[in-house]
Amino acid sequence: MRTVDEYRDGILAGIGVLSPIELPLSSAHGCVLAADVAAPWPLPSFDNSSMDGYAVLAADVAGATPDRPAVLLVVDDVPAGYRSTEAVTPGTAVRIMTGAPMPDGADAVVPVERTDGGTEQVSITEPVDPGAYIRRAAEDVTAGEVVLTAGTLIGARQVGILAAVGCGLVFVHPRPRVAVISTGSELVEPGLPLRRGLISDSNSYLLVAAAREAGADAYRIGPIMDDEKEFLTTVEDQLHRCDLILTSGGVSMGAYDTVKAVLSTLGTVDFCKVAMNPGMPQGHGFVGQERVPIVTLPGNPVSSYISFENFVRPALRRMRGLADLLRPEFQVTLGAALESPAGKRQFARARFTAPGVVVPTGTGQGSHVMGGLAVAEALIVIPEDVTRVEAGDTVTVMDLRAP
Numbered sequence: 001m002r003t004v005d006e007y008r009d010g011i012l013a014g015i016g017v018l019s020p021i022e023l024p025l026s027s028a029h030g031c032v033l034a035a036d037v038a039a040p041w042p043l044p045s046f047d048n049s050s051m052d053g054y055a056v057l058a059a060d061v062a063g064a065t066p067d068r069p070a071v072l073l074v075v076d077d078v079p080a081g082y083r084s085t086e087a088v089t090p091g092t093a094v095r096i097m098t099g100a101p102m103p104d105g106a107d108a109v110v111p112v113e114r115t116d117g118g119t120e121q122v123s124i125t126e127p128v129d130p131g132a133y134i135r136r137a138a139e140d141v142t143a144g145e146v147v148l149t150a151g152t153l154i155g156a157r158q159v160g161i162l163a164a165v166g167c168g169l170v171f172v173h174p175r176p177r178v179a180v181i182s183t184g185s186e187l188v189e190p191g192l193p194l195r196r197g198l199i200s201d202s203n204s205y206l207l208v209a210a211a212r213e214a215g216a217d218a219y220r221i222g223p224i225m226d227d228e229k230e231f232l233t234t235v236e237d238q239l240h241r242c243d244l245i246l247t248s249g250g251v252s253m254g255a256y257d258t259v260k261a262v263l264s265t266l267g268t269v270d271f272c273k274v275a276m277n278p279g280m281p282q283g284h285g286f287v288g289q290e291r292v293p294i295v296t297l298p299g300n301p302v303s304s305y306i307s308f309e310n311f312v313r314p315a316l317r318r319m320r321g322l323a324d325l326l327r328p329e330f331q332v333t334l335g336a337a338l339e340s341p342a343g344k345r346q347f348a349r350a351r352f353t354a355p356g357v358v359v360p361t362g363t364g365q366g367s368h369v370m371g372g373l374a375v376a377e378a379l380i381v382i383p384e385d386v387t388r389v390e391a392g393d394t395v396t397v398m399d400l401r402a403p
């Protein structure tokens, strides 16, 4: 039996970062930058007004008061997006909107609130300092400056700066393409009526959703019957389409455990037991000439999900080019006692009742208890050598709340 860490290390040893490609900016959201991005132009790229008001010479309004306003001739009107053809000279002003380029000659902006808002001539009731309300070219970013470094995850704020510096195509590690194949002759498409003995295929939906939350482009195939030929054809069909294949079901000791029966004969997929609960039967390796990585997850829904969390999510993050592969773990207080099998690391489903306090969810910790999984916010990680934890004990949890 392998430990959780040994098994995960074995999977990760065969997983590399996906080769970078150029993607349009909108598609690059959620990807990891593969190269530094430098600004081709400065930000702001020209001196511009930070207020709606009047571009003036500060000296012209030096003595202005409400009783003795400075009166200037308005020689032009510049909205954002236009450049004034008039220069500001002594005794004149240009009406200017936020973001419009500063006209030649002007050295300050008077906010409209300190004026009468005139369009032919304007009365200004307060002085301004030279340079007031001007956003200077390059005060934010200089031309050639690196705005984002390779390895950065592109979230909303990073999309913003990339757009601002005109980066329409971005060199990134792409999202891994993941095919999820659920196997089991008992499975039907959710929404279809259940005849006796049949169940809805929940795993493939859950796994696709989990893979997407982990940053993959995941899609589902199946459910397919426990039929060796059908399974092999389905896997072969995916080889040129995806970066990782996930299967669910058919890897334990049953008579119809198709996944294991078919893939064991290839010699490139390793099936073993992992000292964990739930999720003991596991398999991983490579298939086809393309050597596409495959992870064969157990069929019990909770086992399937917990195996995904421990083994697949880190692999997907590695493929994406992220450095942090594992979920954050921290110590909390346990609200109710829990049993744990000797010799196995248990991942018990739990929710927070207060900051730093968790209680187990669901009707026990069986690998079929989906209700408890659905409301879980964390997994309590109970070490291999511990068989019982009491209310009030400090335990480690893996936080599931962040995607």
Ligand code: AMP
Residues within 6 Å of the ligand: 182, 183, 184, 186, 187, 199, 200, 201, 202, 203, 204, 223, 248, 249, 250, 251, 252, 254, 298, 299, 300, 301
């Ligand atoms: P297996 O690993 O194929 O022996 O399946 C173990 C248990 O998980 C059985 O009770 C299956 O019916 C159930 N199971 C397998 N695949 C799925 C699935 N895709 N959705 C829900 N339950 C499943």
Ligand code: MG
Residues within 6 Å of the ligand: 183, 184, 185, 226, 249, 250, 256, 257, 299
């Ligand atoms: Mg099965």
